[in-house]
Every structure is written in structure tokens, then in C-alpha cells.
Amino acid sequence: MRIGVFVCQCGTNIAATVDTEAVAEAAMSMRDVYHAESIQYSCSDPGQRQVIAAAHQHRLDRVVIAACSPRMHETTFQRAVIQAGINPFMLEMVNIREQCSWIHEDREVATTKAIDLVAAGVARVRGQVPLKRGRVPVVGEALVVGGGIAGIQAALDIADAGMPVTLVEREPTIGGNMARLDKTFPTLDCSSCILTPRMVELKHHENIRLMVSSEVTAVRGYIGNFEVDIRKKATCVDEEKCTGCRICEEKCPSRAPDEFNAGVGESKAISIAFPQAVPLVAALRKEHCRQFIKGKCGVCKKVCPADAVDYEQEDELHTEKFGAIIVATGYRLFDWEGAYPDYGGGLYPDVITSLQYERMLSASGPTGGHIVRPSDGREPRDIVFLSCVGSRAESVGRPFCCNVGCMYIAKQAIQTREHLPDSRCYVFYMDVRACGKGYEEVYRRAQVEAGAVYLRGRVGKIYPRGDKLVVMGTDTLIGDQVEIETDLVVLAVGFAAAEGAGELARRLNIAYDGYQFFTESHPKLRPVETTTGGIFLAGACQGPKDIPASVAQASAAAAKAIRLLSREDLETSPMVAEVNHMRCIGCFKCAEVCPYNAIEKQKLHDGRTVAVIIESLCQGCGLCNVACPPQVISLRGYTDNQLISEVVEVLR
Amino acid sequence: MDELVKAITAALEDCELVLGWARDPATGAGRPERFTSAGQAQEAIFDATCVHNLAVHLPRLKQRRVGIVVKGCDARSVVELVVEREVERERVQVIGVGCDGVLDLKRIWRRHGYGVAIEDDGETLLVDGSEVERQPLLQHKCRHCLDADPSIYDVVVGGRTAEGPEPRGERQELAERFREMTPSQRRDFWRRQFARCIRCYACREACPMCFCRDVCIMQTQVPHWAGGEVNPKEAEMIQLIRVGHLAGRCTGCGECERACPVEIPLMLLMEEQNRALEEMLDYRAGTDIEARPPLLTFDPDRDLWGDE
Numbered sequence A: 001m002r003i004g005v006f007v008c009q010c011g012t013n014i015a016a017t018v019d020t021e022a023v024a025e026a027a028m029s030m031r032d033v034y035h036a037e038s039i040q041y042s043c044s045d046p047g048q049r050q051v052i053a054a055a056h057q058h059r060l061d062r063v064v065i066a067a068c069s070p071r072m073h074e075t076t077f078q079r080a081v082i083q084a085g086i087n088p089f090m091l092e093m094v095n096i097r098e099q100c101s102w103i104h105e106d107r108e109v110a111t112t113k114a115i116d117l118v119a120a121g122v123a124r125v126r127g128q129v130p131l132k133r134g135r136v137p138v139v140g141e142a143l144v145v146g147g148g149i150a151g152i153q154a155a156l157d158i159a160d161a162g163m164p165v166t167l168v169e170r171e172p173t174i175g176g177n178m179a180r181l182d183k184t185f186p187t188l189d190c191s192s193c194i195l196t197p198r199m200v201e202l203k204h205h206e207n208i209r210l211m212v213s214s215e216v217t218a219v220r221g222y223i224g225n226f227e228v229d230i231r232k233k234a235t236c237v238d239e240e241k242c243t244g245c246r247i248c249e250e251k252c253p254s255r256a257p258d259e260f261n262a263g264v265g266e267s268k269a270i271s272i273a274f275p276q277a278v279p280l281v282a283a284l285r286k287e288h289c290r291q292f293i294k295g296k297c298g299v300c301k302k303v304c305p306a307d308a309v310d311y312e313q314e315d316e317l318h319t320e321k322f323g324a325i326i327v328a329t330g331y332r333l334f335d336w337e338g339a340y341p342d343y344g345g346g347l348y349p350d351v352i353t354s355l356q357y358e359r360m361l362s363a364s365g366p367t368g369g370h371i372v373r374p375s376d377g378r379e380p381r382d383i384v385f386l387s388c389v390g391s392r393a394e395s396v397g398r399p400f401c402c403n404v405g406c407m408y409i410a411k412q413a414i415q416t417r418e419h420l421p422d423s424r425c426y427v428f429y430m431d432v433r434a435c436g437k438g439y440e441e442v443y444r445r446a447q448v449e450a451g452a453v454y455l456r457g458r459v460g461k462i463y464p465r466g467d468k469l470v471v472m473g474t475d476t477l478i479g480d481q482v483e484i485e486t487d488l489v490v491l492a493v494g495f496a497a498a499e500g501a502g503e504l505a506r507r508l509n510i511a512y513d514g515y516q517f518f519t520e521s522h523p524k525l526r527p528v529e530t531t532t533g534g535i536f537l538a539g540a541c542q543g544p545k546d547i548p549a550s551v552a553q554a555s556a557a558a559a560k561a562i563r564l565l566s567r568e569d570l571e572t573s574p575m576v577a578e579v580n581h582m583r584c585i586g587c588f589k590c591a592e593v594c595p596y597n598a599i600e601k602q603k604l605h606d607g608r609t610v611a612v613i614i615e616s617l618c619q620g621c622g623l624c625n626v627a628c629p630p631q632v633i634s635l636r637g638y639t640d641n642q643l644i645s646e647v648v649e650v651l652r
Numbered sequence B: 001m002d003e004l005v006k007a008i009t010a011a012l013e014d015c016e017l018v019l020g021w022a023r024d025p026a027t028g029a030g031r032p033e034r035f036t037s038a039g040q041a042q043e044a045i046f047d048a049t050c051v052h053n054l055a056v057h058l059p060r061l062k063q064r065r066v067g068i069v070v071k072g073c074d075a076r077s078v079v080e081l082v083v084e085r086e087v088e089r090e091r092v093q094v095i096g097v098g099c100d101g102v103l104d105l106k107r108i109w110r111r112h113g114y115g116v117a118i119e120d121d122g123e124t125l126l127v128d129g130s131e132v133e134r135q136p137l138l139q140h141k142c143r144h145c146l147d148a149d150p151s152i153y154d155v156v157v158g159g160r161t162a163e164g165p166e167p168r169g170e171r172q173e174l175a176e177r178f179r180e181m182t183p184s185q186r187r188d189f190w191r192r193q194f195a196r197c198i199r200c201y202a203c204r205e206a207c208p209m210c211f212c213r214d215v216c217i218m219q220t221q222v223p224h225w226a227g228g229e230v231n232p233k234e235a236e237m238i239q240l241i242r243v244g245h246l247a248g249r250c251t252g253c254g255e256c257e258r259a260c261p262v263e264i265p266l267m268l269l270m271e272e273q274n275r276a277l278e279e280m281l282d283y284r285a286g287t288d289i290e291a292r293p294p295l296l297t298f299d300p301d302r303d304l305w306g307d308e
Helices: A020-028 A045-057 A070-083 A097-101 A109-128 A149-160 A176-180 A192-206 A247-250 A300-304 A356-359 A403-417 A439-448 A499-508 A549-563 A587-592 A623-627 A640-650 B001-013 B054-061 B072-083 B105-112 B170-180 B183-194 B203-207 B232-245 B254-260 B264-282
Strands: A003-008 A033-039 A062-067 A091-095 A136-138 A142-145 A165-168 A210-212 A216-224 A225-232 A256-258 A265-268 A316-322 A324-327 A331-333 A350-351 A384-389 A423-428 A453-458 A458-466 A468-475 A481-485 A488-493 A495-497 A535-537 A569-572 A577-579 A599-603 A611-612 A631-637 B018-022 B030-033 B066-070 B094-096 B118-120 B126-127 B130-132 B156-157
Touching: A003 A020, A003 A045, A020 A033, A020 A109, A033 A045, A045 A062, A045 A070, A062 A070, A062 A109, A070 A091, A070 A316, A091 A109, A097 A109, A109 A640, A109 B156, A136 B126, A142 A149, A142 A316, A149 A165, A149 A176, A149 A192, A149 A324, A149 A549, A149 B183, A165 A216, A176 A192, A176 A356, A176 B030, A216 A499, A225 A324, A247 A300, A300 A331, A300 B183, A316 A481, A324 A549, A356 A403, A356 A453, A356 A488, A384 A403, A384 A468, A384 A481, A384 B130, A403 A423, A403 A439, A403 A488, A403 B105, A453 A468, A481 B232, A495 B264, A577 A611, A587 A599, A587 A623, A623 A631, A631 B264, B001 B018, B001 B066, B018 B094, B054 B066, B054 B072, B072 B094, B170 B264, B203 B254, B232 B264, B254 B264
Parallel strands: A003 A033, A003 A062, A062 A091, A142 A165, A142 A324, A165 A210, A324 A535, A350 A488, A384 A423, A384 A488, A423 A453, B018 B066, B066 B094, B094 B156
Antiparallel strands: A136 A569, A216 A225, A225 A316, A256 A265, A331 A495, A458 A468, A468 A481, A577 A631, A599 A611, B018 B030, B118 B126, B126 B130
16 A cells, blocks of 8 residues: 655645645654655646656555645546556645635644644545546436526427427426516516427427326426426317317306416416417316316316317326436415514505506406506506515515516506506605616616606505595605505515425525525536526526526526437546445444445345445435444445544544 | 244244244243244243244344244344344244243342242242242333334234333432433443453343444454453453444343343343434334334434534
């Protein structure tokens, strides 16, 4: 056994606080160390050549690099030791920068600590054995979860690259929240006009399979080899037969809430959400249907000219394999009612959300594009917009900015002037955030062209007076209370994660924050990756963002997925669990705690039943290692004995 | 005792053996016995001298149909073994016995002579013919017993004579004293205690939950958590390993302490750990046959420290 120790100076990053020459000298006296030296920049090209040359000269078979975190340069040095003819796993990185020089001031103390850490590294590498990476084939198909604009964009990008994609959407149509918008800032182009061509393209793309009314119920496997259970919910309508004529909807006697229109107007128990829905297929909601509640009706079945209605239809379960998963489950509006009792908590019909207002602005919406007061159907003259309802509001536990409120208020103010030339808009705002390309111009237009009156301050209370509403707030610029009597109040309600986002994250084994937005692997350098390999994020499921940002992120996620799917196979980590079958007592506590279902039972010739690790599933998390009572499970590369000897060295 | 003999005889129709107690001719106290025939079953007894937890034998009788006579505390061991899937409930006939507490025989024999005549009816204790106070001569665990009635059984034999013993003995006082100690005082206390350990492994052999037996981590080089020498340092290590390995699994039967030939108060440590884990995880080992032990479950949603 011949170990080489290389102590990096990292310029002055390490050398200013740690005497690297002294560390190298101390290392020379450690057991089995045949060479030790201090290098100015070990990660530089000359530095690596120095390591390789020393390895050849001293016939080294193990290398310890005392430098920065292995997260920085482990692969750099693995490549170097391979060039020196050494197995890449016979390398140990000792972190004397982040964990030593950067956090200490006293040179003597830091040097002593660095020596201890190097001794621990030498102890671990002494117990190391050469390891070999395995290879697993990659399934060449992608799964996109969520059919809003982000999911659509990601699916189209991957499909255009020639790879098959399955898009799973839980609603009966794709389109997501963007389909509910009338116009989009900053260009004020019609949302449907730019979205629906993409929806149609997706529907007819030869590489895309669309599964609507479907949900991901379980995810197994790992990067390149996910096995996903998808439940296609029964809609009582045969997708193949339905022509989208909407006669069933017209004749259906059961009224139902209209979720697509955010509760403005009513829908039927069997319906198509909007005229451009893709697929253009009716869906029946059993909880509102007379046939299912009372047991008799059958109107839709009778009137359907295509014989597409089938009350007996059952949920279908599909299990499919995918190499990559893109999560694009979007957002919903924050449930503002409970948090804002001072705004009526939902009791005043003329206090509506911006999404409800959006549906009213839409020519294909429930009011045919007319702005009316929900209470009496009258056209409003004065309209008050409130920004930051459930955003930037510590008091209701939503401290973050919704990213889009300022812009869509400006957009809606401009549209209001177009719809109702005699109307007058007031906007209560905290700050106006209009920093995107072309955004400031929209804000100016709302003030100058549409004549919206911007008042800087929060609204304290809204209460009815006669058939009007009184909005009481502060204008912090004049430092006084203001009271506005108005016909309609529009709340710019902030973003919340889609319903069930946390549960989906747990199924996917990806991280999420306290608001159930999914967490990216690194906020700057890995913005579309999750902490689980092979699963990527797109759109507002990761945090509030507008359409341009969602689309850009979706394409980025697609690029990552394409990069993965274009490979034939992937290297696996050899650092997986291993069972010593001689001593396994067959208690299977390992299997109980394994998060990856990577442990199987196997009957041996001597009649004992023991645990075996499925190496392709094992992620090397070490839970089984800890749970095993006789500790016969070890982690390759990190065996108990290696760790014990490290600890012993540090404590010596 | 006819009832017990009958129950064992009935169980033998279905089982190849029944674990119970017979009288040891040398001391007159109960000793563990394997009953395999109706004739032999005539010797079965149960009284306050039947101290052993027979559940310790169940993991070694895998795949076989056996019967077992259990006190309330022993039943908890059976439950925990079923929970940990070491024992299938279906293959075990559980004969529960009502128990008024079992005696600390070591203490009685030390005071009155080895094998002294003992008569006990659950209320009055006669040692060598004269009445002595019963409560102080019970096992520590019996003085604050919460499990006098078996929680699982197929048949129950006999009832308890008295209500449960008053749950306060010197062990509580010791525990309270222990809780008042500073961490370094506790460490010194246990170092002194463990320094006496002779590494006989009796604690492990008597424990129903220590079913690794001869592959025990205390005796292996790979991984090398403890050396083989008999010295205070290694003893401390192996005892702490044992305590850690029983976290959330110890049912408090007290067999480790009873078996310890140098009388280390092992249960003091176990009971403190059990108490802490019960507070933290709301789990009392061996009380719910349907339970999933929290420390043997992968559940990322579980919040061990409340809503902080």
C-alpha cells in the first residue's frame, strides 16, 4: 500500500491560514504514506500534472488530496488519478478549505486541524478498495406532468428533438391557467391566439401521447429508469367517439360550479371547459350529475349523437417507463378569503379576484366580454384594484412577491378603459415592479392612456354602503387616509402551489419549500434540476413566474431531459449498500427503512433467508446500514471500519 | 395449577412444545422447562418464583409451532417480536397467567440462604416459614408494574390475587437521583458501573430482543465497533451499543439486569431511554401488535420535535 498526500495551497485561500508545508511534512510520517507535497494550485493543469508525475515516480496506489470540498473538484482529481493508472475511487478528498482555512484565524490551530483531517483521510483511503461503476440503460421516453404552457412547451421541445413524450394532465383539457387569461402583458396579445396553436400542435404531434383527466399516483425507480403509475380517471365519455358537439352540455339538467371560469357563471355536470379545449371532449363530473346522485337521468347518453357517453366507464391504471420526468404542475391562486376578513372574506359579491375579472374580460367568457358587477349585473363605473393580496404579506404568512400582479393590474386597467370608456380605475399598490422587457411601458400606459389613479398604500377595510363598496386605505405619499366609494373591487391575489403539490413531491421524492413550491437543486447554477436525478422543473410549480419565464424554464428543462434521453446508458455510483450474507439474520429491518425498495429477500441453500441489495435501485443513502442490528450491511467506499478509523484518527 | 396443566396439555395437541416453568428440585423455585408431552406437563407450575421471560426462546424456534406461558411483561416481548416479524403470531399459542409480581430471588437467597423454602399466595410471603414484607422483595420492575395482565393471549389461566403493587420502590428514587445528576456525573456513574462488566454477555443472552445472538456486533471485527478485550473502555462501548440497539424496542422485562452476575443496574439506563423515547415518539414497545415501530420506519413526514 503506497499513499500519496497532496496539500493544496489554493493560492492564499488555504496557505494564508494553514501551513501546507508543515501538513505535508506531518503526512510523510503517517502509515503507508510514501510521498507528500504542497502544491500551489492542485486543480490547475500543472498541479494535476504534478500529482500524476508523483504517482508514477513513487508508484502510488492511493491518493489523498487535501484541498477544497469534493463537490468542487472531486471529478477533476478522479480524472487525474485515472491518468496515473489508479482506480478513481482510491482517491480521498480532504476539505481543508471550507472546513478549515476559511473558518479559522489562528494559523497554528488551523494547521493542527488540517493535519488531523489529513490523518483521517489517510485512514479512510487505507481501507478503500477499487470500485467499478455499473451501467444502466436509459429509457428513451420523457414524462411531462402538467399541461399548462410550461408543460406544453417542454413536451413540444422534447418531441421536436425526436423523442417520445407522454404528457399527463389532471384536468380534461390542457391549457392550464394561461387558457383562462384574456390578454397577456406586455404586448397585450390575446392569450388564446398564442396558446391554442401550441395546444393543437401538441395534440397532433407524432411523438406526443396526451393523457388528460389523469394523475401520477406513484413513482418508482431512478434517473433513466422511472416506473410511473398513472391513473386515468373515468369521465364517462369515450374520448375516441366524442366529437365535441356540446349537445350533452346544452341538455344536461344538473348545474355545477364553473371552475374554469373561476366561479363566474355556472357550468353543467357534463361539459367542455372552453371552446378551444384540447382534446375537445366532454367530461362528466359524477359528484354533480343527477344520474349518479339520484340514480336516474340519462339525458346526455340519450342526446349524444356519437354514442360516446358511458356511465359504466372505470378508472384506468397505466404503468409506464420513462427516462426523464419534467414537473410542470403550475399554480393556483392563494385562498384569500380566510386570510382577509377585512376585505369581506368572500362575502361581498362585488369583491372579486383578478382571475375572475380576467374571465369577464374574455369574449368567450361567461359574460361574453362584458364587465359587470356580479351582484346586480350592472356595469361598474369605478373600479378599485388591490395589489399584493396574499403576496408580500408577512401577516398572512405569504412573504414572497407574486411576480405578475403589478403587470396584470396595469394590463387590466388598460383593458378596462377599452371596455368601459367612462370608467375610472384606482390602484392601491405597495411598489410597482415592472422590470421585465417592455413592462415599464405597460405601467406608464395604464397611468397615462388609461388614466388609472395609482395610490401607494395598503387597504385596511372594505365594507358595503348601499349598493356600493367603500374601500378604506392609506395613501402613504400624501400621508393620509383615503376612502373610495366604488362599484367593483378586484384583488390581485398571489400565487399558491397547485393543489396536492406537496403530495406529488413526496411521490416523486423531490424537495419542496414551506409553500409547497418545488425546490431547484441550486438557485443559480442548477435552476431546473431537482435534488433527484432525472427529474426537472418547469414553470410556476417552482415559484411564481410569468409566461415568458415559464416558457424559458420549460425549454431549459426540456434541454436537460433531451441531454439525458439521448444517452444509451448511464453510469451508476458504485457506492451502494452491500450485505454480508454470512452474518445476515434475516430480520429485514433494512427493507422496512429503505426509501427506494432496493432490498429483496433471497433464500440461500442452507435454508436461511437473507437480504440482498438490488444495486441498480440502491442510491447509497445508508439507512439500511444504520438499521441493521448486527451491522452486516455496509456502504461500499464508506464501510463502518473506514469511518471508525477516520474517527479514531481525529480523536487520537 | 390444574388449570395451567390443562392449558398446556391442550396446547400440546397443536404445538410440538410448550415453554413454561417447572419446579427446580435444588431450590424449590421455578425454572424454565420445555413441555413436549401431556405426562411431562403435569410438572408445570406458576408462582412468584417463575421469574424468567421465556419469550427469549421464541426467535430460536423459528418455523416451529410452539406454545408459551407468559406473564404480562413477557407478553409485551412476544408482541414486540411479532411487530418486528421475528415471530409469527399464528405459530405461537400464548397462555397468559395472572401475576402478582415475581420475587427478587437473589436478594432472598442472599439474606435467608440459597434454596430457602418460599411460600407465596400473592399477598403474604413466607420465607423459611416466617412472614416477611413482600413488596421490598419483589423484582424492581414488579414494584412499578403497568403490565400485570397479558395484552395478548389465546387462553388465560388464573387471575391476580391483589391489585397491582403500589408503583413506588427504591428504583424510582434511584431514577430521580439519576435525573438530578449533571451529564458528567452521569457519565462518571456509568463508567464506574460498566467498569465492573466482565463481558459474559448474559445481558444479551437473556434479552428477548437481542436476537442477533452469535452474529452480535459486540463480537465482530467487521465492523470493528468494539475490541475483544475485557476492560472498562470496551465494556462501556458494548453496553452503550446494546442500549442504542434496544432504543424503541426494549419492553422493560428486566431480564438483562436480573441475569447480570455483577449486578449492574442496566434497567436504570433502559428505563430512562424508554421514558425519553415514549415522550418523543409516543411509542411504547410491545404494547400494540399492529404498530410500526417509529425507529424502524422510513417516514420523511414524521416530525419528531413537534411543530417548531
